[in-house]
Amino acid sequence: MARVILLCCLLCNCLGASLQAESLKIGLNYPRTGNYKDEGLELRRGALLAVEQINRSGGVLDRPLELLSENTASRAEQARRNVERFASQGARMVFGGATSEEAIAAGQRARELGLLYFATLSYANEVTGAAGQRYLFRESNSAWMSARVLGEYLAIHLPGRHFHYILIDDAWGRSMESALRLATRSTDRARHGRTALPRGPLSREQYRSALAKAAASDADVLVLVLLGENLQRSMRLVHNMGLKQRMQIIVPNLSKSVVQQAGPLVMEGVIGTEAWTWDLPRQDNNPAGLQFVERYIREYREYPGSSSASAYSIVMQWADAVRRSGSLDSERLIGALEDHSYSLLKDQQRWRGFDHQNVQSIYAVRVRSRDEVMNDPFKQHYFEIIHRMAGDQAAPSLDDWQQERGEALHLQ
Known part of the structure; x- marks a missing residue:
């Protein structure tokens, strides 16, 4: 009889542990196909590393974390539908996206379902x-933050130039x-x-016609407000047309994946911005950042980009x-996040309370020469930081934000 009771107790304990171990689900909206698929791959890799690290440390509220993921193909309506799917699967938070339209549409649907995005x-x-x-x-x-750091750098090093925007x-x-x-x-x-x-x-x-118009102008600075495959294709044409010989090329938001796909010869000398580079933790002697870089290299045999770091x-x-x-x-999580400061992969960051923008240092970067890149073990040491700006200086002020918002002076 004692043995039966003992077995029953053990079974109850096992069932209890099983119930306690029910996973907490979070949903990743990412472009697995389409114009931004390379950035999407980086998002998923960064998210998986975080989930693995959290679970190795005991999970969240003693429950393991589980990553759900769905392809958006960079379409806003698909991103909305994915949020609904995540909610039906029990996700407690959703994140991701590769366009602003996705973020706005998916964020609104998440709000309607009571989920943070x-x-x-x-x-x-x-x-x-x-x-x-x-x-x-x-x-x-x-965009305001990228424009601020680029504007300050260009005012010092390339004053009085003529610009052309694509x-x-x-x-x-x-x-x-508008911001730039x-x-x-x-x-x-x-x-x-x-x-x-x-x-x-x-x-x-269409790319060639736009670039021919720029070439026919008197501009000496060409700004390509493009991302993903649009940027890759345009930059190959820029290179083939010899435009870099007479124009400084500006790409406001650079990424590791764009340089990787277009090639360092095509991209060398291009100036843009990044919120994070794989070499930044070494420069700033950031232990958590160094650990992230080492884990990413060990897992994927390449350097992480800012997309992975963000996820x-x-x-x-x-x-x-x-x-x-x-x-x-x-609602309680919003309270915990608003105006919370932290340092993780770089210097101090803050989830600003009045607009929920992450305020962080922004860097103007220049793509290194092909020879420098090819001398690197992974041939991916793409970016040289040429200018820095603190987040509070780069981000719009409360007055600027309220001017944009009009009558809606508080988040609803």
Whole structure:
């Protein structure tokens, strides 16, 4: 009889442990296909490393973390549907995306379902500006922040130049163009020309026509407000047309994957911005950042990019907020996140309370020469940091934010 009782107790303990070990699910919206698929791969890799690290440390609230992921193909409506799917599977938070339209649409649907949404790779000012809301946080920097650091660098090193802008006519393209024109004092469109390309698949002839217009101008600075495959294809044409010999090429938001796909010969000398580079933890002697880089190299045999770092940081920060608040309730998590400062993969960052923008240092970078890149063991040491700006200096002020918001002076 005693043996039966003992077996029953052991069985109950096992069942209890099983129930306790029910996973906490989080959902990753990422582009597995389409224009930004390379950035999407990096997002997923960074998220997986964070989930693995958290689970090795005991999980969240004594429960293992489980990553759900769905392809958005960089489409806003698909991102919305994915949020619904994640919610039906029991996800407690959703993050990701590669366009500002995705972030706004998916963030709004997450809010309707009571879920927090953390945006990645969404740079339009309106994400945390005009379209900002309580359930939406953005880890990536805004167009305003990139423009501020670039504007300061260009004012010092390339003053009085003529600009020409080529952009995709979407939320980020328009936002970035407007912010950079203000920062570089190139608002006069008669003097500083532009070509706005339509959203969606573009032909080689459309890229070539836009670049021919830039070449025929008197511009000595060419700004390509492009991302993903759009940028890769344009840069190959820039290289083949010899435009780099007479123009400084500016790509406001650079990424490791773009340089990797286009090639260092095509991209060398291009100036842009990054929120993080794999070499930054070494420069700043950041132990957690160094550990992340080492783990990523060990797992994937290449350097992590800023997209991986962003996804990793979001998962780690959400888990930290759950632990600090002792809750999975979205409203309590908002309270734990707002104005919370932390240092993880770089110097201090802060989830700003009034707009939920992550305020962090932003870096102007230049793509190294092909010879320098090829001398690196992984042939991926792409970026040289040429200028830094603190997050509080780069981010829009409360007054700027309220001007953009109009009557809605608080997040709803």
